[in-house]
């Protein structure tokens with residue numbers, strides 16, 4: 001992971017609420033249905049007993065983001081190592097495969113929701129995150145890859161991924177809404193843009209690649225409209241999603 005930019009941290013004293021214990025409440029989606037893992041009652045009691053507060057703003061355990069963050073800043077400073085490599089490898093394979101730039105960008109962004117936000121229905125979340133900044137076709141392709149990965153297309157050499165038999169069990173069947181999404185996507189004029197995501201996707205969990213995200217700067221510049229105010233601060237319909245990755249531990 002040599003190509004990741006060095007991270008800059010600040011001390012707890014330089015963060016909001018300095019000098020007080022700052023507690024992190026897990027997101028509801030992490031603990032739903034599992035009361036044993038939900039610390040909400042204890043943390044509220046701790047607040048009353050000790051004067052501790054809930055985390056708002058910069059967490060000293062996370063590196064500081066630039067004031068006006070751009071797309072690649074989230075790659076460098078927020079995404080998990082696995083998501084970081086997976087997205088870069090997918091995009092590189094599409095580029096080396098001679099695909100159009102819109103496909104390369106779709107591959108680079110296809111699992112962006114997994115980077116630092118949410119895994120469940122990640123194609124849909126990811127499409128909403130990027131929709132204000134990319135073409136309708138790229139956002140559509142990212143959304144539809146959610147469904148297409150579950151359905152083989154022998155005409156382009158795409159088989160149901162072996163990994164899914166391990167992840168979900170060999171008897172797993174995708175739910176109705178994904179079956180319908182697949183049917184609709186198959187008949188859509190942008191089908192192949194999304195299908196190509198799935199083709200470059202399945203090979204992209206390799207160890208030992210040292211890919212510098214900056215090699216995609218020019219392509220990103222042509223296909224991703226970076227807001228002047230920075231991602232999270234441009235008042236777009238998706239700005240809150242980017243802010244949630246900048247300050248993922250905000251209590252509210």
Ligand SMILES: [Fe+2]
Nearest residue numbers: 110111122145
């Ligand atoms: Fe995905």
Ligand SMILES: [Fe+2]
Nearest residue numbers: 086110111201
């Ligand atoms: Fe993927």
